[in-house]
Amino acid sequence: MHQIQLMIRRCDDADLNLIWTIIDDGAQAYKEVIPADCWTKPYMSQQKLHHEIADGVVFWGYEEAGTLLGVMGLQQVQDVTLIRHAYVQTRYQKRGIGAHLLSHLRELAKSPVLVGTWSDAVWAIRFYRRHGFQVVDAQEKNRLLRQYWTVPERQIETSVVLADAKWRELTERDSPQR
Numbered sequence: 001m002h003q004i005q006l007m008i009r010r011c012d013d014a015d016l017n018l019i020w021t022i023i024d025d026g027a028q029a030y031k032e033v034i035p036a037d038c039w040t041k042p043y044m045s046q047q048k049l050h051h052e053i054a055d056g057v058v059f060w061g062y063e064e065a066g067t068l069l070g071v072m073g074l075q076q077v078q079d080v081t082l083i084r085h086a087y088v089q090t091r092y093q094k095r096g097i098g099a100h101l102l103s104h105l106r107e108l109a110k111s112p113v114l115v116g117t118w119s120d121a122v123w124a125i126r127f128y129r130r131h132g133f134q135v136v137d138a139q140e141k142n143r144l145l146r147q148y149w150t151v152p153e154r155q156i157e158t159s160v161v162l163a164d165a166k167w168r169e170l171t172e173r174d175s176p177q178r
């Protein structure tokens with residue numbers, strides 16, 4: 001039987017346009033869901049994508065039969081690892097591609113993992129929770145977004161942060177009275 005080649009690979013400069021296209025396609029899920037003043041077309045400019053990569057976001061892609069179907073970025077910032085810009089092409093969502101990418105990136109992470117998403121992206125919050133992440137409280141979210149991300153105040157206001165078990169263990173150990 002013919003076998004379809006599946007793989008997760010690190011993206012490089014030659015993939016930039018594809019990454020941008022996948023982000024724009026996947027981000028259609030936000031349309032009319034996130035606050036209107038946070039929605040832009042395209043969702044991310046090419047310039048912003050270049051800037052994110054220059055800032056240390058390393059994209060990994062899920063490829064099936066030579067076609068990139070989803071991307072997810074990993075960024076080491078100070079003492080944590082951030083999952084950034086997770087997008088699967090709309091018509092390939094809910095097939096387990098996000099789960100494959102997430103587990104691959106978590107294996108590569110050398111420090112506690114945090115991820116931020118829009119508070120209104122309930123599906124994304126459910127996805128990360130199903131993979132063991134937990135939403136941190138609002139005060140902690142504001143602190144973390146200011147410390148580890150470079151995002152506008154409006155985005156801080158309208159986002160949530162989820163943390164993995166390793167991060168929670170460290171925080172609880174450092175402040176046991178919490």
Ligand SMILES: CC(C)(COP(=O)(O)OP(=O)(O)OC[C@H]1O[C@@H](n2cnc3c(N)ncnc32)[C@H](O)[C@@H]1OP(=O)(O)O)[C@@H](O)C(=O)NCCC(=O)NCCS
Nearest residue numbers: 026029086087088093094095096097098099117124127130
């Ligand atoms: C969030 C996102 C990256 C997840 O990727 P994905 O490939 O759709 O993720 P999965 O298929 O692994 O899981 C998604 C859901 O599909 C379900 N699913 C997985 N395989 C499935 C299958 N074969 N049949 C039906 N459902 C399936 C999973 O149970 C999961 O449900 P849950 O979210 O309730 O846990 C993707 O949906 C996406 O790009 N969304 C729009 C943009 C976005 O929200 N990005 C997050 C930014 S941080």
